[in-house]
Amino acid sequence: MIIRWGMSLDLHFEGEWGILCGVMSNEFAHKPSWLKVKLPKGKVFQDVRKLVEGNSLVTVCEEAMCPNRGECWSHGTATFMLCGEVCTRACGFCATRTAKPAPLDPEEPAKVADAVARMNLNHTVMTMVTRDDLADGAAAHMAAAIRAVRKASPQTVIEVLTSDFRGNEDALAMVMEARPHIFNHNLETVERLSPLVRFRAKYRLSLHMLQRAREMAPGMVVTKSGIMLGLGETRQEIETTMDDLLEHGVSVLTMGQYLRPSPRHLPVIDYLHPDVFAELREVALAKGFRHVASGPLIRSSHHDANFRPELDIMEAITADLKSRGEL
16 A cells, blocks of 8 residues: 555545645645545454554554555555565655654564455555664564464465665575565655655665675566656656666566655656656556556555465465475
8 A cells, every 4th residue: 555655644624525735834735636635434444544553553544644545455555565664774754753763562563464464455564664773674583473374374475675784685585585476665765856856765775685686586576666756857868767677687677656754855847747656656557567556646556466476476385384384
């Protein structure tokens, strides 16, 4: 349902519709009509909410106030955010709180696995706050969550959305050894804007980690990335970013509109029309991406269940896990 594309947003209500509005700012008083979202409602939505709250889980859906929360929860899906609610980085686009994090909850992998099984999910996404305070960046914790979910719900496609682990390939290897079906790490923006948008993260390092994730699980993982648009990037820079991702083996791409969480965050430079997102999707597919989700309200895991890894990848993962006695 989203990404940690942090969006702490208010909804201004008009009947059963809400319009996304920036916090404490007149800058968003007249958002484009295509940024309307339907308000959450229905039994399934309420059931998911109770399950999340009952297990003391954190979801990106809530932490980032994702505009698709109502739609996704009403369909019985959610994106779980592991490793706490506090991030060790302070990116210019993200509303997640930055402070000294609490210790990891050793019960969290089991709690998430229980929620996935009870929701009977075909596809689950587990993302994380960045934990630069930990030697492994919380990689072992993420690996434990992957294994717990697979044990509780072996039919579920497991997607992880991780940090760059500060380039620690041993940490990345821990995650890849647990065999997620999809490894997602977001570039967030084009190379020129990356130093401004992403605190401590580096564009080329992110590309390297995406490539290494694929190399660490040859034939047994799909790699994925996403970018936000509207931060002042050019059309050529968007296409160059697509080319860079393809050169590093990434086959799934998401593109969505950046929305400013608060006046303290980076301003929106452009609101791209849905037709532009549709056109960019066709460009990306023509370049060679296998699956592309592109639209103003698209976030990293929105409609994630619409994509399923190739059969040979699924079979290779299953055979590998069986050979190790993990399935």
